[in-house]
Amino acid sequence: MQQVSSVTELEYAFLFTLRKVNSINTEGFQPFFQNLPIDPYIKGKYRSRRLSRVTVAENKLIKLPHGHLFQSQAYNPLLGDIKREFAELEDALVELDIFRNLVLAFSDSCKLHPEAEIGIHQIRTTCSPGHLGNPAPEGIHQDGTDFIGIFSVGRDNIQGGETHLYTAKKEKPVFNKILQPGELVVVNDHDFFHFTTPIKSENPAPGTRDVFVLTSPSLITE
Incomplete structure (x- = not known):
């Protein structure tokens, strides 16, 4: 369940938003998460990733x-x-209408300039019995961009993976929620730190958490 601190959600409305993108059937994304390359920068080979940027x-x-x-x-x-x-x-994937709808939902939520550059990270975090998957191995952090969007595509056989937002690293979260498929949280990166808790298998089988993370600017350079 979504939780917000004693500071009212209305006061934060201009700093983060949570919405269900009804124009997206997340099942259409699922085939594209089956062949993601392993992220070579993370020990344990539990995270897979692709990355592009668009306007x-x-x-x-x-x-x-x-x-x-x-x-x-x-x-x-x-x-x-x-x-x-x-x-x-x-x-x-980029040519899908539902993918365009996702990028437009992010852009509209942030009120981005029409020519703003948007980075899109396609990420799968896996876990198995006895091995956690860590969506945020860097801990509570900011990305160094203006806006961040986290869109849940799927959760399969997992517990955890709760998204937290903080006004400071050593404070309690002002927002914490397990994002369900189709939900998008958009955050002003200047005002919040964010984190996602580790995932573990719900049953004795591998589990997965699939998301798109969008940023503007993209943090991508040639």
């Missing part, structure tokens, strides 16, 4: 040249100051 022009997506992801160590103490290379999103 929106007249409600159409324009895929921009591929590049590498770069964050300073001030924002990512685990993998900061490293040029990280990931495979691009598949063209067939």
